[in-house]
Amino acid sequence: MIAEEVMQFLVLASLIITAYLSIKFKDLIACAISLGIFSFLLSLEYYILQAPDVAIAEAGIGAGLTTAIFILAIRGTERREVEE
Amino acid sequence: MRKLLIIASIAIFIAFFLYVAINPGDFGKPAGRHLVFGYPKYTDMDDYFITHGQIFSAANNIVTSIVFDFRGYDTLGEATVLFAAVMGIASVLRKLRRDEE
Amino acid sequence: MKMSKIVRTQSGFLYPFILIFGLYIVIHGHLTPGGGFQGGAVIATGFALVVVAYEYKDVRKWITANRLSLAEVTGLLAFIITAYLGLGSTFFRNWLANSGSIFGSRVPPGINPGNLNTGGVLPVMNLAVGLEVLGGLGVIIVYMLNYLKRGEESAG
Numbered sequence: 001m002i003a004e005e006v007m008q009f010l011v012l013a014s015l016i017i018t019a020y021l022s023i024k025f026k027d028l029i030a031c032a033i034s035l036g037i038f039s040f041l042l043s044l045e046y047y048i049l050q051a052p053d054v055a056i057a058e059a060g061i062g063a064g065l066t067t068a069i070f071i072l073a074i075r076g077t078e079r080r081e082v083e084e
Numbered sequence: 085m086r087k088l089l090i091i092a093s094i095a096i097f098i099a100f101f102l103y104v105a106i107n108p109g110d111f112g113k114p115a116g117r118h119l120v121f122g123y124p125k126y127t128d129m130d131d132y133f134i135t136h137g138q139i140f141s142a143a144n145n146i147v148t149s150i151v152f153d154f155r156g157y158d159t160l161g162e163a164t165v166l167f168a169a170v171m172g173i174a175s176v177l178r179k180l181r182r183d184e185e
Numbered sequence: 186m187k188m189s190k191i192v193r194t195q196s197g198f199l200y201p202f203i204l205i206f207g208l209y210i211v212i213h214g215h216l217t218p219g220g221g222f223q224g225g226a227v228i229a230t231g232f233a234l235v236v237v238a239y240e241y242k243d244v245r246k247w248i249t250a251n252r253l254s255l256a257e258v259t260g261l262l263a264f265i266i267t268a269y270l271g272l273g274s275t276f277f278r279n280w281l282a283n284s285g286s287i288f289g290s291r292v293p294p295g296i297n298p299g300n301l302n303t304g305g306v307l308p309v310m311n312l313a314v315g316l317e318v319l320g321g322l323g324v325i326i327v328y329m330l331n332y333l334k335r336g337e338e339s340a341g
Contacts, residue, residue, distance in 0.1 A: 052218035053147055056210065060223055064230030065322055068237050069329065076333045142282040142292045143215035143304040151220065152310045156268060156277030159310075162222070163261055163317055170257065170321040177328045 004048065011045050026081045032070035039063040188238050196238035203231035207315075214311035215304035221311040225318025232323050236330060250331070253323040260317030267309050281305035 015038060022034035039062030046055040133150055141149035151159055210217075211224030235244055271278030281289050282305030290302045 053220070053223065056219050056223040057226060060226035060230055061322075065226065065233055065326075068230070068233035068326065071237055072326065072329050072333060076329075138292060138294055140282065141279050141305055141307060142290070143307050144292065144297065144299045145215050145217065145220075147218070148215050148220050148304075148307055148311070152307050152314075153277065153279050153305075156310075159314065160265070160268065163264060163314060166318065166321045167257065167261055170254075170324055173325050173328055174254075177332045 036067040211315035215307040216299040221314030225315040229322035253320045257320030263313035279305040
């Protein structure tokens with residue numbers, strides 16, 4: 001029981017850290033990878049909360065497909081974020 | 085002033101989610117009283133699905149039997165939404181190609 | 186733009202396993218967690234991995250937008266037709282369950298290890314929705330890649 005709560009707090013803290021990093025990075029590919037890690041940790045959190053269906057959907061779409069789509073979009077545009 | 089408002093709203097948000105994370109409710113027990121979102125006071129539909137789902141749709145996975153059998157209209161709408169999204173993307177990107185040619 | 190050799194080798198090694206795992210999720214949708222939507226998304230992830238890692242002209246032979254949209258339309262039509270076939274009583278009637286024919290075995294009540302030959306129309310609908318989601322999400326990626334390729338050609 002204690003291990004589960006410690007795991008949950010670790011996952012939630014990592015969620016906040018990756019969400020902050022994904023808006024803080026200037027390299028947009030690093031942002032996309034950080035967002036993928038965010039989705040993966042979110043699917044882990046769903047699995048801890050006993051929702052395996054949603055966990056599979058989140059891991060497939062969030063961590064796999066949107067990362068690929070973001071990388072394709074970054075390929076077509078600029079890689080670095082420019083200061084205005 | 086604006087920064088203060090932002091910090092206050094973020095603090096309230098984080099405090100709310102920390103409260104929910106510390107008291108996650110009784111998962112797995114029927115009609116958990118400590119769940120923050122929604123008190124499952126009336127559980128007639130849940131009990132009906134749980135007791136009859138395995139017999140009516142002859143499947144072990146009750147989630148799938150609800151998604152595709154009892155609530156099939158929802159899945160039909162979801163499939164239609166996905167189809168409409170793909171159709172929109174195809175129309176946008178195809179128009180650009182025709183302009184170039 | 187080409188990815189590095191490490192990425193290409195590893196994705197070439199990994200994508201058959203991803204496709205088989207997605208097919209497993211789709212087929213066992215009525216026994217284990219998962220289903221058509223999740224399995225189709227996993228299969229589309231495998232396609233996306235190949236398409237992102239390799240150049241598009243290497244995979245253009247067998248991942249085409251026409252085939253993927255054909256898969257999507259076929260899946261949606263099969264889903265709706267399967268729902269219409271239950272119109273003897275109601276729309277979305279599970280007309281194959283407990284009938285004794287294909288996918289029609291009787292399931293014992295309570296906790297049991299599960300049998301693949303059960304579920305009625307649920308496996309059929311899982312396959313249809315899996316085909317539809319795989320085609321839809323794949324077609325988005327292929328269209329984006331086509332647009333990207335045209336931009337690179339006009340720029341360079």
